[in-house]
Amino acid sequence: MLVYEMKLEGEKVQYEKLDEAIRTGRFVRNSIIKAWIDGQVKSRSDAYKYCKILADNINFPWAKKLNSMARQAHAERAWAAIERFYKNCKAKVPGKKAVRPRDDGSRKGTRTKRGYPKFKKYQVRASVEYKTSGWKLSEDRRYLTLTDKFEVGTFKLWGSRNLHYYQLKQIKRVRIIRRHDGYYAQFLIDHIREEKKELTGKQTGLDVGLNHFYTNSEGNQVDNPRFFRKDERQIKKLQKRLSGTKKGSKNRIKARNRLGREGAGADAGSAHRAPSHLKVSRRRNDWACKEAQHVIESNDLVAIENLKVRNMVKNHHLAKSINDAAWYKFREWLEYFGSIYGVPVIAVEPFNTSQNCSNCGKKVSKTLSTRTHKCPHCGYEADRDENAAINILQSALKQLSTTPGRGESNISGETGLCLDGETQTDKPTRRKRKSG
Known part of the structure; x- marks a missing residue:
């Protein structure tokens, strides 16, 4: 399985609709976790069925906008967290304890091992995942269109990867990821990569x-x-600016984005581009x-x-x-x-x-x-x-x-x-x- 990643270029309205789709995917996952806690979901198939219940619920009209297979993909994420918790309990993984609610809603008594599924909160880095439907590639493979009821529209793909080498049926999933510096599309391709190497005797x-x-x-x-150590001094300056802003203000949003991504220099008008957590992590991973x-x-x-x-x-x-x-x-x-x-x-x-x-x-x-x-x-x-x-x-x-x-x-x-x-x-x- 290969993963090719390309950046999305679109309009501000499209990005806002993408945020709504990402928020809906998080809602589906959290709802299934809550249903599991309440005893309504006991297996993976139950999680799939609960997606249909959410879509048909008149109290959650936004859930039906998300593509059905995308809802299933987020149900798989929820069940993966639940299975990981069961696996840790079976293996008696040591670590911090967590209190699990009883059937009557009380939180007394029952304690579980590390890895108890948590509800996802808002994070700048988040994603929504589609399977084989809900998206469409143009003939030249340079444009991606999301076809669910959010009506996000078409994005231009920026990157050097050539998707023409693979058939459309080989693309098993498309994941839209939001980061501090924009939105990206990841294509999960069913292909086994093998490279030839001569023996070195070492x-x-x-x-x-x-x-x-x-x-x-x-x-x-x-x-x-x-x-990180090399850029720690400049990053601390950005963190200090963030802590000095008022919660909920636009200046705080700007300071948070500047800290998370590559932003302007520390001094106004400076041509130097300040380091960031995103830039540091990318340099570290590439190295x-x-x-x-x-x-x-x-x-x-x-x-x-x-x-x-x-x-x-x-x-x-x-x-x-x-x-x-x-x-x-x-x-x-x-x-x-x-x-x-x-x-x-x-x-x-x-x-x-x-x-x-x-x-x-x-x-x-x-x-x-x-x-x-x-x-x-x-x-x-x-x-x-x-x-x-x-x-x-x-x-x-x-x-x-x-x-x-x-x-x-x-x-x-x-x-x-x-x-x-x-x-x-x-x-x-x-x-x-x-x-x-």
Whole structure:
């Protein structure tokens, strides 16, 4: 499954109607969650049937405007959240507890595990999803028309991706996404991407860190780009301006959009374009994507640590730096390109990978500030991260040789990136505006 993303160009009235469609999709999802809490929805088929109930309800005339298959798509989102909650309960996932209402409406007693479905609130980044109906592409594949009862109209598609390579029946879903800098269309295409790669005879282990983004088992290090840290000072200025505005005012809306997207410079009339959260996240994702592809193309096997980033960011002293490093995003791209090029990506448990000696295997305790590994048993000396990377690679090879079945199950063959719109995203080609 591929995801091609292109930017939508339309009129202000069309964008307002898109907002209404997005708001309706959120309403359908929240209504199904509420019906599940009340016991009216107990299965996926019940969720589909409840969409028809919402459309026929005279109290919700806007629900019928949304395409029927789009309502089903948002019902699937709601049921996916419910299934995830059931899965966490069955697996006894530890974490913050949440109170679940009883059948009589009271909230006393019953407590559930992490992941209890929540109602979606308004967010700038939101989307509405269509399946095989409710949209239409022009013959030249450069214009997209939404055909439901919101009467949104036709948008011009901006991007370098060519949809002519695929049949219309291969486009399984169209997702309209609202971001701080505009509206985008994602096309989910039923196509398996495969790339040929010559064997290099190299195997590598990667140890990610904060001083260096990663160190491989050969001792090569890649610097941490620290995108957020570099622009943090300017972003804080925009956050301060936002906090100084009145809630509900137009100035607050402008300040929020400027913080979320790329806006004007800090000083009036300045040609400098201020950084933003959206710009930083795009730069970080693009860098992680290119670096992961380079690693996959250069090796026949890649070993990484199975880090629980969600637990690691609980350390408030390192949370900002860990999030800025984007370790999990880097792993996602490694797994994605590994499946495309046929390169095994093996995740091993991070147990004493930094403490054990890669030469003799004995444990050498060291603090986080100790950056050089010196083994008193065999005299081996190396950089701390390089020693850990070698241990990671050795653990992966041992995992494959001792338990082949289990090792193959940890080789990343498929990834859910395409469902989140992270693969093959396209930077829009925009027309240059004349400076006035």
